[in-house]
Amino acid sequence: MLTILDRYILKRYLATFTVMLLLFIPIGIMANLAEQIGKMIDNEAPVNEIVIYYLHFTVYIGSLLFPIFLFLSVIFFTSKLANNTEIVAILSSGVSYNRFLRPYLIGASFVAILMFFTAMFLVPKASLGFNEFKYKYLKKGKKDRVTNNIYNQLNETDFIYVSSFDPARQIGHNFSYERFDEENNLEFKIAASNIRWVEKDSVYRLTSYKKRTIVGDTAIIESKRRLDTLFTFKIDDLTPVSYVAETKNLFELNTFIESQKRKGASNINTYILVKYKRWALPLTAFILTIIAVAVSSVKRRGGMGINLAFGILVAFIYVFFDKVFGVLAEQSGFSPLLAVVIPNVVFGLLAFYLLQNAKR
Numbered sequence: 428m429l430t431i432l433d434r435y436i437l438k439r440y441l442a443t444f445t446v447m448l449l450l451f452i453p454i455g456i457m458a459n460l461a462e463q464i465g466k467m468i469d470n471e472a473p474v475n476e477i478v479i480y481y482l483h484f485t486v487y488i489g490s491l492l493f494p495i496f497l498f499l500s501v502i503f504f505t506s507k508l509a510n511n512t513e514i515v516a517i518l519s520s521g522v523s524y525n526r527f528l529r530p531y532l533i534g535a536s537f538v539a540i541l542m543f544f545t546a547m548f549l550v551p552k553a554s555l556g557f558n559e560f561k562y563k564y565l566k567k568g569k570k571d572r573v574t575n576n577i578y579n580q581l582n583e584t585d586f587i588y589v590s591s592f593d594p595a596r597q598i599g600h601n602f603s604y605e606r607f608d609e610e611n612n613l614e615f616k617i618a619a620s621n622i623r624w625v626e627k628d629s630v631y632r633l634t635s636y637k638k639r640t641i642v643g644d645t646a647i648i649e650s651k652r653r654l655d656t657l658f659t660f661k662i663d664d665l666t667p668v669s670y671v672a673e674t675k676n677l678f679e680l681n682t683f684i685e686s687q688k689r690k691g692a693s694n695i696n697t698y699i700l701v702k703y704k705r706w707a708l709p710l711t712a713f714i715l716t717i718i719a720v721a722v723s724s725v726k727r728r729g730g731m732g733i734n735l736a737f738g739i740l741v742a743f744i745y746v747f748f749d750k751v752f753g754v755l756a757e758q759s760g761f762s763p764l765l766a767v768v769i770p771n772v773v774f775g776l777l778a779f780y781l782l783q784n785a786k787r
């Protein structure tokens with residue numbers, strides 16, 4: 428049962444967070460538009476696609492900044508309560524600090540649930556539109572995927588390779604397809620100067636096709652100038668776009684990661700990191716809320732300015748930790764799980780320390 432105190436703080440919590448989002452996201456849109464308008468005009472981006480891009484931009488950027496907005500909004504309205512001596516009055520009336528903290532945790536629960544469902548189901552679709560527009564009009568000519576020396580393991584027995592791949596034309600050069608038996612002996616190898624996906628006929632077209640089948644000690648050679656055939660893989664699976672994990676929802680991402688593990692993808696840590704970050708995102712709502720309350724619930728000589736300055740500093744440190752460990756996981760053998768856990772543990776300990784000091 429929520430008391431008057433709970434409703435009062437909870438209302439301020441959610442209202443300030445909402446206002447923070449509505450205030451800063453339009454500023455972010457205008458700043459981005461001012462920076463990118465020249466490229467949009469040069470590359471003749473249609474107005475309707477620009478509008479859709481900024482709808483995706485709102486969801487994509489908003490979700491990334493959810494924790495920071497939450498943190499600063501809690502510091503802002505709690506500092507106002509402290510400066511107006513409302514917190515002193517609440518605690519002097521016999522309300523314990525833990526009881527005073529309860530509506531904040533209820534508010535953090537609402538925001539955590541919102542962050543979870545947004546990150547798992549809404550952001551992936553926005554990320555797809557955001558990144559497709561970015562590479563089509565804002566980073567025109569820049570590669571959004573690896574296109575040279577592509578190797579894929581389709582399953583335990585089948586392997587494919589192309590020396591180069593052109594995503595726009597859906598064609599791969601110097602293609603080979605190998606299948607091995609359970610004893611790791613080659614069963615057959617298909618080679619072609621190029622492989623092209625023919626959308627009209629829904630087939631793969633191999634040029635300068637050659638197949639070598641091993642039967643005992645004998646090799647059977649089959650060759651054709653051109654062959655239209657079917658394969659179990661999709662042409663885009665040869666080299667997924669760099670942001671592919673961001674575009675998949677909770678269930679699709681799990682399936683995608685398992686398939687990439689079977690293929691022996693070299694950048695599997697990038698995909699796993701995206702998954703763990705999504706699961707850890709709701710936890711940050713509680714950690715940052717506790718830190719913000721502990722810092723701003725005490726009336727200080729410098730007032731709200733000191734609290735906001737400290738909040739901005741902590742926010743930058745949080746982002747720095749998140750980026751450093753994220754890069755470690757993507758570029759080295761560092762565990763993606765540890766890359767997500769370590770920043771949250773560090774800030775969790777900081778939250779506990781600040782909370783104990785605030786209680787005293």
